[in-house]
Amino acid sequence: xxxxxxxxxxxxxxxxxxxxxxxxxxxxxxxxxxxxxxxxxxxxxxxxxxxxxxxxxxxxxxxxxxxxxxxxxxxxxxxxxxxxxxxxxxxxxxxxxxxxxxxxxxxxxxxxxxxxxxxxxxxxxxxxxxxxxxxxxxxxxxxxxxxxxxxxxxxxxxxxxxxxxxxxxxxxxxxxxxxxxxxxxxxxxxxxxxxxxxxxxxxxxxxxxxxxxxxx
Numbered sequence: 001x002x003x004x005x006x007x008x009x010x011x012x013x014x015x016x017x018x019x020x021x022x023x024x025x026x027x028x029x030x031x032x033x034x035x036x037x038x039x040x041x042x043x044x045x046x047x048x049x050x051x052x053x054x055x056x057x058x059x060x061x062x063x064x065x066x067x068x069x070x071x072x073x074x075x076x077x078x079x080x081x082x083x084x085x086x087x088x089x090x091x092x093x094x095x096x097x098x099x100x101x102x103x104x105x106x107x108x109x110x111x112x113x114x115x116x117x118x119x120x121x122x123x124x125x126x127x128x129x130x131x132x133x134x135x136x137x138x139x140x141x142x143x144x145x146x147x148x149x150x151x152x153x154x155x156x157x158x159x160x161x162x163x164x165x166x167x168x169x170x171x172x173x174x175x176x177x178x179x180x181x182x183x184x185x186x187x188x189x190x191x192x193x194x195x196x197x198x199x200x201x202x203x204x205x206x207x208x209x210x211x212x213x214x215x216x
Contacts (some may be wrong), residue, residue, distance in 0.1 A: 010191050027141055034121045061174060085190045085197030093199060094213035097166045101112060101204035102150050107145035107183070109165045115177040117169035124148055125164040137167060143216075162204040 100107045113120065120137035132152040138144040146165065150158050169177035185201030192198075198205040 008189045025136060031045045033068055044143040085199060087185045088199055088211065088214060089190060090186065091199060092183050092186055092215045093211055094182060094215070095206065096180070096182045096213070097210075098181040098183075099162055099165065099206075100165065101160070101185055101202040102158065103160045103202035105150050107150065107163055108149075109181050109183045110139065110143055111144045111146060111165065111167045111179060111181040113141050113167075113169050115171065117176070117177045120167065120169040120177075120179075121170070121199060122146060123166040126158070129164075131166075132163075137169070139169070142190070145157050160203045162207070 006136070008073075037199050067084075098104055100109050107124075117139040120139050122135050122137040123131045124133040126132050133148060135151060137146065148163070149167075150160075152158055165181045167179040168182050171177055185204065187199045187201060189200045191200055191205060197208040199208060199211055200206075
């Protein structure tokens with residue numbers, strides 16, 4: 001009697017796997033008992049096959065137990081992550097990937113240039129990656145603030161959400177000047193419905209794993 005491979009990923013799957021193993025083992029014992037009762041005394045059955053089946057059952061049971069322990073560890077890790085995420089409520093989160101939340105009619109960034117530039121272009125992209133607003137930026141070396149009023153290049157008011165600031169600066173010889181864009185926001189709520197806690201800054205969601213700069 002063959003044993004199907006068992007892959008356990010959740011607590012319910014582990015329970016189903018344990019039930020399946022118990023059922024298969026009971027069936028195996030019933031077959032073994034029946035065959036032993038009806039075997040020919042002059043030609044007894046070879047016990048090697050049954051021994052191999054018992055070893056296979058033991059191996060699968062060990063796998064299920066190992067996966068149960070792993071599930072418990074994952075559950076504890078998730079619980080700790082949720083607790084850590086909730087502790088960020090009311091704290092200021094700094095984003096260094098250029099994203100910012102448009103809410104209450106504005107989004108704010110700070111961008112920097114490593115060197116003086118001949119031209120600087122500020123482009124705001126929506127969640128689909130489409131440029132919705134573009135304007136010239138400061139060309140001097142150093143940090144510069146930028147506040148966007150949430151209107152596209154045609155003057156239309158855009159909905160609240162996550163927007164990305166892309167800064168493109170070029171020197172007089174046409175070469176690119178290295179730039180960075182950052183924003184800050186206060187964590188107002190935590191979304192725990194997914195596999196990873198999400199820190200919410202208005203309509204902007206930040207996975208806990210990307211929340212590296214937190215201040216009071």
